[in-house]
Amino acid sequence: PETTHGWSGTRIMTVANQKGGVGKTTSTVNIAAAMARAGLRVLVIDMDPQGNASTALSIPHLSGTLGIYDVLLDGVPLEDVVVESPHVPGLLGAPATIDLAGAEIELVPLVARENRLRRALDAYLDSRPAGQAVDLVLIDCPPSLGLLTVNAFCAAREVLIPIQCEYYALEGLSQLLKNVELIQQHLNSELRITTVLLTMFDARTRLSADVAGQVRDYFGPRVLRAAIPRSVRISEAPSHGETVITYDPTSTGALSYVEAAAEMRQHQEVAV
Numbered sequence: 001p002e003t004t005h006g007w008s009g010t011r012i013m014t015v016a017n018q019k020g021g022v023g024k025t026t027s028t029v030n031i032a033a034a035m036a037r038a039g040l041r042v043l044v045i046d047m048d049p050q051g052n053a054s055t056a057l058s059i060p061h062l063s064g065t066l067g068i069y070d071v072l073l074d075g076v077p078l079e080d081v082v083v084e085s086p087h088v089p090g091l092l093g094a095p096a097t098i099d100l101a102g103a104e105i106e107l108v109p110l111v112a113r114e115n116r117l118r119r120a121l122d123a124y125l126d127s128r129p130a131g132q133a134v135d136l137v138l139i140d141c142p143p144s145l146g147l148l149t150v151n152a153f154c155a156a157r158e159v160l161i162p163i164q165c166e167y168y169a170l171e172g173l174s175q176l177l178k179n180v181e182l183i184q185q186h187l188n189s190e191l192r193i194t195t196v197l198l199t200m201f202d203a204r205t206r207l208s209a210d211v212a213g214q215v216r217d218y219f220g221p222r223v224l225r226a227a228i229p230r231s232v233r234i235s236e237a238p239s240h241g242e243t244v245i246t247y248d249p250t251s252t253g254a255l256s257y258v259e260a261a262a263e264m265r266q267h268q269e270v271a272v
């Protein structure tokens with residue numbers, strides 16, 4: 001029946017924060033890997049021209065590779081660009097090539113420019129064969145609030161905000177919240193900020209505790225209890241084309257992402 005579309009059972013989250021270097025990409029790929037390890041089928045959509053998520057998943061993304069650029073600009077089906085990450089069964093990725101850098105501008109004159117990703121994703125999820133539905137889509141955004149990020153907001157139902165436990169962490173957050181509100185009002189009324197993840201947490205510093213306290217005061221139970229510690233293993237993993245989940249599964253960094261992913265699965269039952 002119509003109500004059992006692959007789409008309806010799929011959780012679609014955009015990982016956003018217009019600050020760079022706060023752990024968007026790292027959180028996207030590691031939560032995705034942890035979820036896939038737990039038996040879910042997960043799709044990571046790389047919307048950042050830097051292609052860092054593609055790198056961490058060992059998904060080819062040299063210029064000229066078919067990727068999200070072709071989906072957004074040329075109407076190539078998402079199905080044609082999605083590949084499975086070699087390290088984790090059930091973990092799929094849609095690569096970003098550097099060509100995507102031009103897309104912010106090239107999208108401007110196009111019809112339905114904000115909804116290009118949504119249309120492609122809906123078609124993809126609808127066409128999944130029985131028994132192969134995608135359980136979770138995570139969209140990794142660039143550190144800006146341009147049309148690529150707007151496309152991600154329009155395609156998703158949830159926003160996951162990673163917040164780095166550093167000075168200035170909260171700066172720019174009100175701008176992000178205002179933008180989410182604008183998207184809700186004009187483009188995607190379903191969008192909700194459901195999840196906040198503290199990253200690069202250092203339990204020894206007063207600063208980390210202060211930032212965490214302020215974030216928890218503001219966002220309440222939407223902040224995951226698991227905070228991601230600063231960890232060398234986490235930052236090393238991408239240079240091996242891996243997530244820390246496979247690179248060093250027993251490290252504190254890997255365990256913290258596994259915990260965050262487990263909480264997100266519980267949250268879903270409460271929130272949705």
Ligand code: ADP
Nearest residue numbers: 020021022023024025026200229230231234235
């Ligand atoms: P963003 O996508 O928000 O720009 P990244 O996920 O790329 O941020 O992270 C920025 C840098 O910080 C990367 O070099 C990454 O490897 C490193 N990094 C991210 N999270 C951690 C962490 N928990 N511990 C140590 N380094 C981290």
Ligand code: MG
Nearest residue numbers: 024025048052
């Ligand atoms: Mg990034």
